[in-house]
Amino acid sequence: MHISTHFPSSARVWLVFGLLAIFTLAGCTAIATTEIKAQVPTAVATQPAQATTNDDEHAQKFALWVNEFSAFARKVGISEATLHIAFDPVHFLPGIIELDRAQPEFTRPVWDYLDNALSAQRITRGQYKLQQLGSQAVAITARYGVPMEIVVAIWGMESNYGSNFGDIPTIDALATLGFEGRREVWARSQLLAALKILQSGDIDRTRMIGSWAGAMGQTQFLPSNFLAYAVDADGDGRRDLWGSAADVVASTANFLASSGWQAGQSWGTEVRLPPEFDYARADDDVRQTSTAWAEEGVQSMNGTPLPALIDSSIWLASTAGGPAFLIGTNFRTILRYNNSTSYALAVSLLAQRLAGGPPVQALWPRDVQALTRSQLLAMQTILNTRGFDSGTPDGMMGPATRRGIRRYQRSLGLPADGYPSLNLLQQLQQSSGTVP
Numbered sequence: 001m002h003i004s005t006h007f008p009s010s011a012r013v014w015l016v017f018g019l020l021a022i023f024t025l026a027g028c029t030a031i032a033t034t035e036i037k038a039q040v041p042t043a044v045a046t047q048p049a050q051a052t053t054n055d056d057e058h059a060q061k062f063a064l065w066v067n068e069f070s071a072f073a074r075k076v077g078i079s080e081a082t083l084h085i086a087f088d089p090v091h092f093l094p095g096i097i098e099l100d101r102a103q104p105e106f107t108r109p110v111w112d113y114l115d116n117a118l119s120a121q122r123i124t125r126g127q128y129k130l131q132q133l134g135s136q137a138v139a140i141t142a143r144y145g146v147p148m149e150i151v152v153a154i155w156g157m158e159s160n161y162g163s164n165f166g167d168i169p170t171i172d173a174l175a176t177l178g179f180e181g182r183r184e185v186w187a188r189s190q191l192l193a194a195l196k197i198l199q200s201g202d203i204d205r206t207r208m209i210g211s212w213a214g215a216m217g218q219t220q221f222l223p224s225n226f227l228a229y230a231v232d233a234d235g236d237g238r239r240d241l242w243g244s245a246a247d248v249v250a251s252t253a254n255f256l257a258s259s260g261w262q263a264g265q266s267w268g269t270e271v272r273l274p275p276e277f278d279y280a281r282a283d284d285d286v287r288q289t290s291t292a293w294a295e296e297g298v299q300s301m302n303g304t305p306l307p308a309l310i311d312s313s314i315w316l317a318s319t320a321g322g323p324a325f326l327i328g329t330n331f332r333t334i335l336r337y338n339n340s341t342s343y344a345l346a347v348s349l350l351a352q353r354l355a356g357g358p359p360v361q362a363l364w365p366r367d368v369q370a371l372t373r374s375q376l377l378a379m380q381t382i383l384n385t386r387g388f389d390s391g392t393p394d395g396m397m398g399p400a401t402r403r404g405i406r407r408y409q410r411s412l413g414l415p416a417d418g419y420p421s422l423n424l425l426q427q428l429q430q431s432s433g434t435v436p
Contacts, residue, residue: 062092065179069188073195082199086171089205093168093176096212100177103395105372110317110342111364117157117346118353126156126354129245136246140233144253145263150330151252153350154337155219162218162248166211170194170223174214190214193223202230202239209242217241218248221255229255259336260329266307267334267348268327270361271314272299280406280416282314282324285399290326298326301361317345320415323362369422376401379425382432383408 070083129152130137137148152161159165171194178187194214198205210216214223218241221230230239233250240247257263273282274297290306293314300306309328316324325345334344349360371379373395380393383404388411390404402418408428409416428434 059092062179066090066175069175069178069191072188073192076192078192078195079199082195085205086195086198087175090172090175092179093172093212096168096173096176097180099212100180100182103373105374107370107372107376107397109364109366109368109370110345111366113342114346114349114360118350118359122156122160122350123353125161126152126350129155129161130354133245133249136233137249140250140253144250144257144261146253146256146261147351147355148249148253149351149354150256150267150334150347151249152354153347154252154334155248156350157343157347158220159218162245165209165218165220165242166215167209168212169205170208170210170214170216171198171205173210173212174223177214187214190223193227197223197226202226203242207242218245219252221251225255226251229258255337256333260333262329262333265309265328265330267330267351268309268312268325269307270301271306271324271326272301272362273314273324274298278416279316279320279418280410282316282417283402284313284315284327284332287311287313290328293326301358315341316417316419317341319365319368319419319421320417322365323360368419371420371422371425375422375425376420378434379420379428380404382428382434386428386432 174191231250233246290309377395383390388404391400406416
């Protein structure tokens with residue numbers, strides 16, 4: 001059963017609040033989504049539940065929040081008609097709060113992530129999508145300067161080319177996140193942007209769906225990015241990132257072009273490092289021309305000249321001896337789409353495969369075990385205790401932690417690749433007398 005909280009009149013509000021509280025307590029609330037599901041107990045029919053004071057207060061507070069936000073939106077130009085369309089059927093999604101607060105304990109090695117991202121099926125389907133786009137792809141590349149392989153790779157990563165972009169109502173997701181309060185400022189800004197999209201007529205409320213965090217459509221634009229970068233490429237008068245492939249790819253290309261993509265420049269390439277290479281220099285803070293890297297002995301995997309990059313760095317995705325990459329400005333632009341190096345590498349390598357290029361040549365260190373969040377937290381804590389500053393321990397891998405690991409590795413005469421392996425953690429624990 002799907003329970004909605006309506007706001008067209010005060011009497012209707014209190015009626016639905018009462019129903020919402022009763023069915024939530026009974027376990028009847030179900031959210032129609034692939035990400036958040038609740039089973040309806042069979043005992044509900046014979047054991048009706050009583051609404052609790054807490055449930056009732058929660059419903060009242062959500063209503064007050066929506067009413068307050070509506071008043072704010074009205075003052076900045078959102079029409080009464082749009083507010084009714086958006087908020088008459090709005091409902092709180094408790095499962096979203098659980099997802100937002102969740103901190104996954106287990107991390108995924110980059111090679112496992114890439115195995116899925118670069119599956120044979122995804123490559124084949126992406127090449128088919130490129131053929132389908134045909135002259136549209138040529139025109140969009142000419143206009144924005146972004147290779148269509150990069151755009152289609154993002155499309156494939158975000159929704160498997162439009163086959164799975166989520167089915168959670170964007171208005172409901174953002175209202176829930178805004179009401180919960182942990183990210184209220186951000187959620188309010190995105191919710192206002194979503195109202196502007198509704199008001200513009202680009203999409204109706206029932207089709208404005210996406211992920212639990214408010215990202216929408218086939219390439220998962222946040223509402224603010226939709227307003228800034230979405231394009232009506234098919235000329236139907238609407239920017240449709242849910243149903244128009246032309247709008248999807250043109251909007252994504254426009255985002256990248258507006259975020260700093262350098263036309264005619266490669267994202268980078270896999271490279272072979274010289275035997276004496278100082279792995280501490282494999283850091284985004286160490287930037288120079290690809291010519292300078294070549295002079296240090298860095299080579300492409302097939303012996304051809306390195307791509308002409310002005311502001312490039314060496315990046316290790318795993319341990320010393322694993323695959324290494326020369327990355328430039330365009331790789332960092334992909335990070336502006338999704339600030340994850342694993343994601344940016346997956347997009348870059350998928351685009352390379354879509355263009356007929358090779359897979360990664362060097363072998364991944366698949367025998368190296370990745371750390372869980374709690375193990376990384378333990379590593380950070382011990383590093384700090386030992387004087388190898390890794391920043392505030394939080395169980396998250398970042399530049400400060402990488403620098404701390406490198407300093408510790410150097411103290412042992414190990415290659416300073418900055419990779420947090422289980423072997424390194426165990427060595428730290430043994431030398432510090434903190435073996436669990």
